[in-house]
Amino acid sequence: MLKIRNIRTYYGNIQALKGITLDIAEGEIITLIGANGAGKSTTLMSICGVARPRYGEIFFRGTPIHEMSTEKIVALGICQVPEGRRIFPNLTVMENLEMGAFLRRDGHGIKNDLDHVFDLFPILAQRRSQAGGTLSGGEQQMLAISRALMARPKLLLLDEPSLGLAPLIIQQIFEIIKKINAESKTTIFLVEQNANLALKVAHRGYVMENGLITMSDSAINLLGNEEVKKAYLGL
Amino acid sequence: MDYFLELFLGGLTRGSIYALIALGYTMVYGIIELINFAHGEIYMIGAFTALIAASVLNIMGFGPVTILILAMVLAIVYSCAYGVTMEKIAYKPLRHSTRLAPLISAIGMSIFFQNYVLLAQTSDFLPFPSLLPELEILEPYAYIIRSSEVFIILTTFGVMVLLTLLIKFTRIGKAMRATAQDRTMAMLVGVDVNRVISMTFIIGSSMAAIGGVLIASHIGQINFYIGFIAGIKAFTAAVLGGIGSIPGAVLGSLVLGWTESFATGYISSDYEDVFAFGFLVLILIFRPAGLLGKATTQKV
Numbered sequence: 001m002l003k004i005r006n007i008r009t010y011y012g013n014i015q016a017l018k019g020i021t022l023d024i025a026e027g028e029i030i031t032l033i034g035a036n037g038a039g040k041s042t043t044l045m046s047i048c049g050v051a052r053p054r055y056g057e058i059f060f061r062g063t064p065i066h067e068m069s070t071e072k073i074v075a076l077g078i079c080q081v082p083e084g085r086r087i088f089p090n091l092t093v094m095e096n097l098e099m100g101a102f103l104r105r106d107g108h109g110i111k112n113d114l115d116h117v118f119d120l121f122p123i124l125a126q127r128r129s130q131a132g133g134t135l136s137g138g139e140q141q142m143l144a145i146s147r148a149l150m151a152r153p154k155l156l157l158l159d160e161p162s163l164g165l166a167p168l169i170i171q172q173i174f175e176i177i178k179k180i181n182a183e184s185k186t187t188i189f190l191v192e193q194n195a196n197l198a199l200k201v202a203h204r205g206y207v208m209e210n211g212l213i214t215m216s217d218s219a220i221n222l223l224g225n226e227e228v229k230k231a232y233l234g235l
Numbered sequence: 236m237d238y239f240l241e242l243f244l245g246g247l248t249r250g251s252i253y254a255l256i257a258l259g260y261t262m263v264y265g266i267i268e269l270i271n272f273a274h275g276e277i278y279m280i281g282a283f284t285a286l287i288a289a290s291v292l293n294i295m296g297f298g299p300v301t302i303l304i305l306a307m308v309l310a311i312v313y314s315c316a317y318g319v320t321m322e323k324i325a326y327k328p329l330r331h332s333t334r335l336a337p338l339i340s341a342i343g344m345s346i347f348f349q350n351y352v353l354l355a356q357t358s359d360f361l362p363f364p365s366l367l368p369e370l371e372i373l374e375p376y377a378y379i380i381r382s383s384e385v386f387i388i389l390t391t392f393g394v395m396v397l398l399t400l401l402i403k404f405t406r407i408g409k410a411m412r413a414t415a416q417d418r419t420m421a422m423l424v425g426v427d428v429n430r431v432i433s434m435t436f437i438i439g440s441s442m443a444a445i446g447g448v449l450i451a452s453h454i455g456q457i458n459f460y461i462g463f464i465a466g467i468k469a470f471t472a473a474v475l476g477g478i479g480s481i482p483g484a485v486l487g488s489l490v491l492g493w494t495e496s497f498a499t500g501y502i503s504s505d506y507e508d509v510f511a512f513g514f515l516v517l518i519l520i521f522r523p524a525g526l527l528g529k530a531t532t533q534k535v
Binding site for chain 1: 410427
């Protein structure tokens with residue numbers, strides 16, 4: 001579904017990605033794990049065209065997207081829940097969700113999807129007319145995921161959904177991630193520092209270090225890998 | 236009491252015009268964090284367009300109401316064309332450079348537009364026809380308020396209502412608010428940020444043009460320099476209210492209009508600017524972000 005071929009992305013003169021190649025197949029949950037500053041978020045931003053790779057190619061269902069504008073990439077069905085959630089703080093919960101469906105014109109479908117996300121996260125229904133910035137961290141994460149779902153994504157990119165949340169909330173969020181993948185066959189690309197958690201929900205995983213992919217294997221194998229255990233699982 | 240009322244309404248009129256211009260400053264700042272110093276010139280170009288249009292239409296024998304409407308529409312169209320083109324030429328290429336670069340470019344555009352009109356038209360004051368109709372009902376109160384002032388206040392109020400509806404309820408309005416709050420995130424939900432920026436310039440330029448035509452018709456003369464003075468005052472009003480805040484720009488404009496009007500009426504017209512800017516300094520000492528501006532905090 002998504003093919004990334006040897007992309008290199010720079011911030012000014014600093015090279016953040018030093019040639020990343022990875023593949024995501026339809027219906028998979030793929031995780032990308034790695035330490036802070038390894039280039040995980042940059043990889044996601046490169047897919048969405050916010051950070052432009054200077055070299056390399058990205059294909060989504062065969063279409064080259066590495067030179068497309070962000071709104072066109074989003075229109076193809078790639079949605080990101082960015083690091084730090086980035087809720088529009090002064091828009092209400094409802095307006096945040098409407099912004100998620102910004103490119104859609106099917107009023108009826110939007111309404112159905114609204115009911116669907118309120119089903120997934122009933123707390124959002126209670127807070128619908130509250131400003132997004134007044135929600136708690138966990139609620140903001142729920143809103144961020146819901147906002148992305150409102151676009152009916154084919155590929156959902158999640159950047160550190162567990163960051164700064166209480167263990168119970170994290171568990172809830174990861175249950176939902178599995179559910180989204182299982183029920184609506186949405187392909188998920190999950191970037192996480194919490195490797196243990198990520199590898200337990202993912203089918204396959206990639207390990208990233210200093211702008212390079214250093215390992216790729218099935219999630220089970222990575223969980224059992226001695227190096228991964230030492231470096232990322234704290235065992 | 237009559238004198239107070241006269242000053243009050245005079246201040247309201249001034250404040251209305253400032254508001255029409257200040258909104259352009261504050262909205263552009265909200266979206267691209269640029270003080271568009273050439274915004275006052277857009278207002279001046281609106282007034283000149285209306286003057287030329289009114290003269291031609293007058294020769295062609297149109298009635299006063301038709302002239303007013305057509306001149307207003309043409310002023311808006313021309314101002315928008317100048318505003319959008321200015322953004323594309325002078326600001327867009329500098330979007331990813333240092334913050335100072337587009338600011339200097341804006342000052343350059345301001346000087347360019349002034350000299351362009353100076354050369355294309357004249358450096359003299361030109362008489363501007365009074366396009367706004369006289370209301371007979373107001374005749375007994377002529378010592379308090381003029382018809383043109385009523386038109387300015389009512390038109391401004393109408394424009395504010397339309398703007399509020401646009402920003403609150405339309406698709407582009409929501410996109411504008413989202414872009415102002417987090418541009419990258421707006422892109423990630425599919426907002427075409429370039430379109431939002433163009434739209435912001437179109438709205439700002441339209442309001443400036445309306446202000447230009449109204450005030451020129453009220454005062455009765457224009458020259459190439461009016462945009463600079465009005466621009467500085469409107470910018471002051473926007474900062475006073477809290478730059479980036481739409482209600483702030485309106486409130487700041489009204490406060491500035493009344494300050495000037497009362498200072499002129501009760502003290503001396505020589506001190507009009509002293510009071511206006513003195514007041515600005517006071518506000519900024521006690522509320523550095525302006526009356527309605529928020530000191531930005533971000534929760535991550």
